[in-house]
Amino acid sequence: MKLRLFCALTLFLVASAVSFSVAGGGGNFDKLTDADRKVFQERFTKEIWPLLHRGGKDSCTGCHNGKVVSALKYSGNADKDFPKLLKDGFFIPDDSGSMLTRIMSKNKKQMMPPPGKAERWKDAEVQVLQKFVDDLDKKQKK
Numbered sequence: 001m002k003l004r005l006f007c008a009l010t011l012f013l014v015a016s017a018v019s020f021s022v023a024g025g026g027g028n029f030d031k032l033t034d035a036d037r038k039v040f041q042e043r044f045t046k047e048i049w050p051l052l053h054r055g056g057k058d059s060c061t062g063c064h065n066g067k068v069v070s071a072l073k074y075s076g077n078a079d080k081d082f083p084k085l086l087k088d089g090f091f092i093p094d095d096s097g098s099m100l101t102r103i104m105s106k107n108k109k110q111m112m113p114p115p116g117k118a119e120r121w122k123d124a125e126v127q128v129l130q131k132f133v134d135d136l137d138k139k140q141k142k
C-alpha cells in the first residue's frame with residue numbers, strides 16, 4: 001500500500017515536471033492581443049510553415065505527425081497548428097524544447113532535424129525563425 005502511494009506520487013511529480021517544461025514555464029504568450037495573434041498567424045503561414053513543411057516526408061511536419069514520440073505534433077494545417085505551437089511554448093526563444101533551440105543546437109542528440117535524416121537549415125533560414133521568435137517575445141513582454 002505504501003509502495004503504491006509512493007509510485008503514484010512519483011508519477012505525479014514526473015508528469016507535472018514534464019507538463020511544466022512543455023509549457024515552457026508560463027511562456028504561452030498569453031499577453032498577445034487577438035490582433036497580434038492574427039498578424040503572427042499570417043506571418044507563420046507565409047514565412048515559417050514553408051520551412052517546416054519543406055522536404056515532404058523528411059520535413060519537420062512530415063516526421064512530427066503524431067507517429068514519433070514527441071510533444072511536438074503538427075496536424076499539417078498551418079492555421080490549426082500555429083495557436084497550439086504558441087500555447088505549448090514551442091516559440092519560446094531559449095527553452096531546451098523549443099523549435100529554435102533544437103534547430104540551432106550543436107548537440108547531435110538535440111539537433112533538429114536529427115543528423116542524417118534531413119538537411120540542416122541554412123543560416124538565412126534559421127534567421128527567419130529567429131526574427132519571428134524575437135518579434136513574438138517582444139510583443140509578449142511589451
Ligand code: HEC
Nearest residue numbers: 058059060063068069070071072097098099102112113117
Ligand atoms: C526523422 C524524424 C524527425 C525530423 C525530420 C524532425 N524531428 Fe524533431 N524530433 C524527432 C524525435 C523522435 C523527437 C523526440 C526525441 C528528442 O527529443 O530528440 C524530436 C524532438 C523535437 C523537439 C522537442 C520536442 C519534445 O518532444 O520535447 C522539437 C522542438 C523538434 N523535434 C523540432 C523539430 C523541427 C523544428 C524539425 C525540422 C527542422 C524537426 N524536429 C525534424 C524526430 C524528428
